Amino acid sequence: METIKVIIAGPRGRMGKEAVQLIAGQEHMELVAVLDHRYDGKLLSEVVEFSNAEVQIYTNIEECLQNTKADVLVDLTTPEFGYIHTKTALEYGVRPVVGTTGFTKEQLEELTQLAERKGIGCIIAPNFAIGAVLMMKFSQMAAKYFKDIEIIEMHHDQKLDAPSGTAVKTAEMISQAREEKIQGHPEEKETIDGARGANFEGMRIHSVRLPGLIAHQEVLLGADGQTLTIRHDSYNRASFMSGVKVSIETVLNLETLVYGLENILD
Numbered sequence: 277m278e279t280i281k282v283i284i285a286g287p288r289g290r291m292g293k294e295a296v297q298l299i300a301g302q303e304h305m306e307l308v309a310v311l312d313h314r315y316d317g318k319l320l321s322e323v324v325e326f327s328n329a330e331v332q333i334y335t336n337i338e339e340c341l342q343n344t345k346a347d348v349l350v351d352l353t354t355p356e357f358g359y360i361h362t363k364t365a366l367e368y369g370v371r372p373v374v375g376t377t378g379f380t381k382e383q384l385e386e387l388t389q390l391a392e393r394k395g396i397g398c399i400i401a402p403n404f405a406i407g408a409v410l411m412m413k414f415s416q417m418a419a420k421y422f423k424d425i426e427i428i429e430m431h432h433d434q435k436l437d438a439p440s441g442t443a444v445k446t447a448e449m450i451s452q453a454r455e456e457k458i459q460g461h462p463e464e465k466e467t468i469d470g471a472r473g474a475n476f477e478g479m480r481i482h483s484v485r486l487p488g489l490i491a492h493q494e495v496l497l498g499a500d501g502q503t504l505t506i507r508h509d510s511y512n513r514a515s516f517m518s519g520v521k522v523s524i525e526t527v528l529n530l531e532t533l534v535y536g537l538e539n540i541l542d
């Protein structure tokens with residue numbers, strides 16, 4: 277297998293650090309540069325404690341892409357910059373693997389069209405953990421029989437986007453198996469704004485943010501006299517790394533944008 281040259285954007289972050297370690301452990305992958313918004317020209321090992329990655333930090337994405345001739349850019353940054361990085365990478369013919377969440381529907385559509393036009397692969401995966409993908413698929417299956425659904429996503433309090441990318445993807449997948457439905461009492465009133473959560477085609481999404489949490493989600497499905505709860509927990513960021521690895525390998529063989537890890541797993 278040929279060596280896959282990888283750039284990581286956001287290498288000092290919680291996910292980015294884990295991804296740097298992942299690449300270091302792969303014989304068929306090489307970290308050729310990292311993209312940050314600080315420490316231009318320094319080595320990653322100089323700015324991240326316990327890192328021995330002797331790889332250059334770039335703060336300018338175009339310079340980074342031109343100088344490194346990478347195959348794949350892994351983005352683990354913020355909704356604002358993740359979108360810019362993905363778009364720029366596609367324009368330069370570098371395949372993005374994007375874990376960053378919080379993109380709008382319009383941004384996803386635009387990136388899909390750009391990848392199509394360029395004829396190169398891109399993977400945007402709101403959740404790289406296999407258990408989370410199964411939770412979404414099981415919820416979609418159950419929605420055929422249980423039409424009333426509430427999603428409770430629970431994350432650490434440093435998270436920028438709400439609802440989480442996983443919750444949005446779950447709701448989108450469920451909506452393929454269930455008609456839009458008004459839930460709860462048709463005349464219910466919120467006496468405190470937001471009490472019933474966000475409304476996605478009648479499904480309710482509740483976002484919890486607390487220190488101590490990492491990434492957790494429950495999908496509650498109700499029917500006459502019974503409820504079904506489908507829950508997934510990530511207890512560390514290593515839980516996401518097998519999905520990052522398979523995405524880096526798979527994106528090389530794609531010619532379009534794929535949104536969701538469920539679309540590339542066997």
Ligand SMILES: NC(=O)C1=CN([C@@H]2O[C@H](COP(=O)(O)OP(=O)(O)OC[C@H]3O[C@@H](n4cnc5c(N)ncnc54)[C@H](OP(=O)(O)O)[C@@H]3O)[C@@H](O)[C@H]2O)C=CC1
Nearest residue numbers: 286288289290291312313352353357375376377402403404
């Ligand atoms: N798909 C999945 O399975 C998962 C996705 N995520 C998503 O990944 C993203 C990152 O999460 P997490 O690691 O927890 O967040 P962190 O805040 O820990 O990391 C983000 C990193 O990006 C850096 N950054 C900010 N702006 C830029 C920029 N312009 N260029 C390069 N780097 C930049 C930040 O630097 P600084 O701190 O100096 O601002 C920080 O080091 C989020 O969108 C999150 O929702 C998270 C977990 C799993």
Ligand SMILES: O=C(O)C1=N[C@H](C(=O)O)C[C@H](O)C1
Nearest residue numbers: 377402403435440441442491
């Ligand atoms: O910010 C996080 O931490 C996570 N973000 C992703 C999301 O928004 O769904 C994936 C996972 O839940 C962790």
